[in-house]
Amino acid sequence: MSDEAVDHVLVSVEDGRFTAVEMGVSEPPSDAFRLAGLTIPGLANCHSHAFHRALRGRTQQGPGSFWTWREQMYALAGGLTPDSYYDLARATYREMAATGITSVAEFHYLHHGPDGTAYDEPNVMGLAMIEAAREVGVRIALLDTCYLASGIGSPPVGVQLRYSDGDVEAWRRRVDDLAATVARVHRSHDVVVGGAVHSVRAVPRDQMPHVARWASEREAPLHLHLSEQVAENDACLTAYGLTPTQLLDDAGVLGPGTSAVHATHVTDEDIALLGRSGTFAVLCPTTERDLGDGIGPSRKLFRAGSLLTLGSDSHAVVDLFEEMRAVEMDQRLATHERGHWSAAELLGAATFDGHRSLGFPDAGRITVGARADLVTLDASSPRTAGTGCGAETAVFAATAADVAWVMADGKVVATRDDRRDIGAALDAVIDRCLAES
Numbered sequence: 001m002s003d004e005a006v007d008h009v010l011v012s013v014e015d016g017r018f019t020a021v022e023m024g025v026s027e028p029p030s031d032a033f034r035l036a037g038l039t040i041p042g043l044a045n046c047h048s049h050a051f052h053r054a055l056r057g058r059t060q061q062g063p064g065s066f067w068t069w070r071e072q073m074y075a076l077a078g079g080l081t082p083d084s085y086y087d088l089a090r091a092t093y094r095e096m097a098a099t100g101i102t103s104v105a106e107f108h109y110l111h112h113g114p115d116g117t118a119y120d121e122p123n124v125m126g127l128a129m130i131e132a133a134r135e136v137g138v139r140i141a142l143l144d145t146c147y148l149a150s151g152i153g154s155p156p157v158g159v160q161l162r163y164s165d166g167d168v169e170a171w172r173r174r175v176d177d178l179a180a181t182v183a184r185v186h187r188s189h190d191v192v193v194g195g196a197v198h199s200v201r202a203v204p205r206d207q208m209p210h211v212a213r214w215a216s217e218r219e220a221p222l223h224l225h226l227s228e229q230v231a232e233n234d235a236c237l238t239a240y241g242l243t244p245t246q247l248l249d250d251a252g253v254l255g256p257g258t259s260a261v262h263a264t265h266v267t268d269e270d271i272a273l274l275g276r277s278g279t280f281a282v283l284c285p286t287t288e289r290d291l292g293d294g295i296g297p298s299r300k301l302f303r304a305g306s307l308l309t310l311g312s313d314s315h316a317v318v319d320l321f322e323e324m325r326a327v328e329m330d331q332r333l334a335t336h337e338r339g340h341w342s343a344a345e346l347l348g349a350a351t352f353d354g355h356r357s358l359g360f361p362d363a364g365r366i367t368v369g370a371r372a373d374l375v376t377l378d379a380s381s382p383r384t385a386g387t388g389c390g391a392e393t394a395v396f397a398a399t400a401a402d403v404a405w406v407m408a409d410g411k412v413v414a415t416r417d418d419r420r421d422i423g424a425a426l427d428a429v430i431d432r433c434l435a436e437s
């Protein structure tokens with residue numbers, strides 16, 4: 001249907017998909033359910049570490065850097081169990097659903113027991129994420145992350161033992177088992193098993209092509225953290241004489257099935273490599289500002305050929321409306337000019353393009369045959385009233401608090417009445433996780 005907001009739209013849904021989308025319907029059938037407000041497609045959260053939600057409000061105290069934040073995150077990661085990981089993810093995904101998110105990409109690296117020993121079911125942690133998402137009713141791309149090194153040339157230490165499979169071959173076997181289990185147990189069209197190269201720090205150069213090959217052979221999405229920190233670039237240049245982007249390009253990791261998360265500190269040559277390869281750029285502006293990372297060159301990446309997608313990453317904020325807005329606002333601060341991104345482009349990044357990058361290309365549009373996701377915003381809240389009820393209302397006025405009703409795959413997964421209950425669930429599970437960390 002139109003990219004413009006239009007009035008009086010009647011949609012029909014069967015078996016989780018739109019079967020009709022009619023515009024200009026002034027007299028809807030008597031049994032139609034009326035969605036009052038501005039209704040947009042479902043949002044795709046393209047970068048999540050669900051357990052980081054427990055750090056909100058706690059890691060914002062005092063001075064520090066990305067690296068001091070990471071120490072606090074590692075302390076939390078050390079105490080999580082399959083049960084607490086599931087409960088925390090479930091509450092976090094409920095928060096996401098209530099903000100209009102209908103698909104999440106979980107960048108999952110907490111695989112093993114506290115000392116690095118595999119659980120009896122080696123994928124119990126990843127399966128916990130999948131079950132949590134399915135319970136809530138959001139789709140999940142479980143990006144099983146290869147993490148083999150503490151830094152370039154140094155073995156995993158401490159809690160990182162929980163992340164590491166030892167070598168890429170063991171990682172591949174475990175992920176293939178996970179995919180087989182998902183196919184056998186879930187038989188579901190709402191789960192994608194993908195892969196991830198944690199970063200150039202955590203995967204040695206000679207192992208990277210194996211992860212890339214795994215993803216291309218299975219046509220699975222492949223994600224990676226890229227140049228979030230200047231220190232990562234420096235270490236990579238020192239060790240290999242290449243930027244992280246050059247190294248990944250050399251290893252065959254870039255391409256249209258790949259998504260590079262952050263891409264904050266990239267050179268013009270890096271941008272050309274990313275764009276030419278068709279790699280998606282996943283920006284996470286609220287986390288990047290929370291951690292003091294910097295501002296990624298979103299528009300330059302887009303012009304070079306990298307489609308933009310968005311993620312809430314550490315969940316310092318779960319609000320893709322804020323992420324959309326921040327992409328444009330950050331460019332204004334960096335360039336002293338306005339109008340880099342249109343509201344329609346940003347909405348496309350958060351919906352259709354985001355879903356494509358996760359392996360759900362039939363989601364994120366209100367069109368016949370697409371998955372039936374709808375997100376209705378209150379268009380008369382103190383924030384949204386008088387803003388014209390178009391794409392600009394969603395991107396430059398609304399917040400997650402304006403989301404009133406959410407449907408994913410034809411099922412209602414959140415309404416505004418759920419908020420207290422979601423808050424209580426988050427309170428309870430975060431208290432427990434922090435007590436156990």
Ligand SMILES: [Zn+2]
Nearest residue numbers: 049107225313
């Ligand atoms: Zn991340």
